[in-house]
């Protein structure tokens with residue numbers, strides 16, 4: 001069944017009212033959330049919690065085992081350049097200008113920064129990265145990273161491409177999860193209008209039904225193939241619409257296992273509460289919640305918009321508050337492991353260590369199917385490969401798409417890895433440590 005605009009409004013309202021009903025329940029109870037009997041599915045889960053080797057993120061030998069000396073040297077020079085704040089800042093303008101005037105810069109980008117952070121331009125080109133990650137026990141999440149195109153034909157094509165990632169994952173344990181962004185399937189302005197509660201014109205209603213239908217086709221493909229599908233989180237002013245869509249997909253497809261995952265951005269001060277309410281909703285409605293926990297990627301944009309439009313910032317007052325919220329969200333998922341499947345999407349070592357410790361404390365298997373660690377390709381290999389080596393479920397986002405289309409993604413990665421207050425970026429530090437261990441020269 002397709003979700004119509006009216007159905008959406010109705011379920012959105014129900015979700016919201018149930019959220020406010022469950023709010024009191026959640027906060028009124030001394031033990032939150034209420035105990036729940038494990039489902040049949042959970043009883044069947046293998047619980048081998050015996051630690052293989054002690055977990056250490058300092059082991060650069062394991063972290064870079066998949067990289068030949070030449071790869072490591074290339075990564076070294078790449079991060080040396082990226083680390084220079086000035087270059088990372090002017091890089092995007094120079095690159096865009098060079099492309100505009102027709103300089104053949106794309107092959108240079110493809111051989112350097114693209115090669116480090118992306119799997120290829122097509123699914124077929126990602127095959128070698130899938131193999132390399134799998135040899136280190138790390139799964140792949142094919143992430144079609146084309147951004148900024150707003151056209152119905154492009155939305156249809158993106159939907160087809162995401163379906164192809166699910167079909168590629170079907171039956172291949174090396175690709176345990178898949179992902180998509182709702183803004184890849186529908187116009188931002190339309191989602192924004194819905195989020196603001198504004199009335200849609202008849203043609204906009206039809207447009208939104210097409211968005212719903214694309215989301216539903218993707219989730220149904222995941223359901224039929226038994227391949228989990230994650231919905232990325234985006235800006236707050238379209239996120240309620242995304243949340244409602246994701247919850248509806250979970251009601252439909254998460255009856256037996258977590259196949260659809262929504263994303264919770266813990267830099268938002270309201271998101272621990274949302275997570276708690278959604279866990280309770282799942283428990284009372286009889287589905288399993290899928291939750292990807294991240295800190296959030298749109299910090300500056302969110303703060304700037306709130307300031308410009310004069311509304312209270314949706315963001316936590318400081319980094320420490322975000323970290324605390326992240327810890328609380330992880331704890332909450334672990335406490336409710338029977339009714340929540342979750343993915344910790346983070347490069348933060350303390351968060352990963354905390355989660356690993358929590359699993360041990362609770363006697364939960366390292367490879368419990370409801371728990372995944374996840375990082376981005378080309379970043380924090382010390383976390384991904386050491387976690388995988390210690391027996392935890394780990395998968396990396398492997399972005400792919402035409403070079404020009406993934407440039408915004410690459411610029412964000414570059415910006416993220418510049419030196420902060422004169423300190424060397426963490427990636428560069430790790431690469432230098434491994435170069436020293438291998439006795440590599442400049």
Ligand SMILES: Cc1cc2nc3c(=O)[nH]c(=O)nc-3n(C[C@H](O)[C@H](O)[C@H](O)COP(=O)(O)OP(=O)(O)OC[C@H]3O[C@@H](n4cnc5c(N)ncnc54)[C@H](O)[C@@H]3O)c2cc1C
Pocket residue numbers: 231232233234263265267294295296297298299315316317318319320322344345346347348374375376397
């Ligand atoms: C697998 C994966 C999937 C992801 N999916 C999404 C997604 O769907 N949507 C999305 O938005 N992001 C997503 N991200 C990005 C993520 O939200 C973070 O931006 C990024 O991972 C950095 O946070 P961290 O936990 O790795 O580590 P850290 O480096 O410890 O944290 C940095 C983060 O802390 C927060 N922060 C920094 N300063 C402040 C401050 N002053 N006040 C409050 N908070 C602050 C910000 O969120 C910042 O990004 C994903 C990341 C990964 C690894």
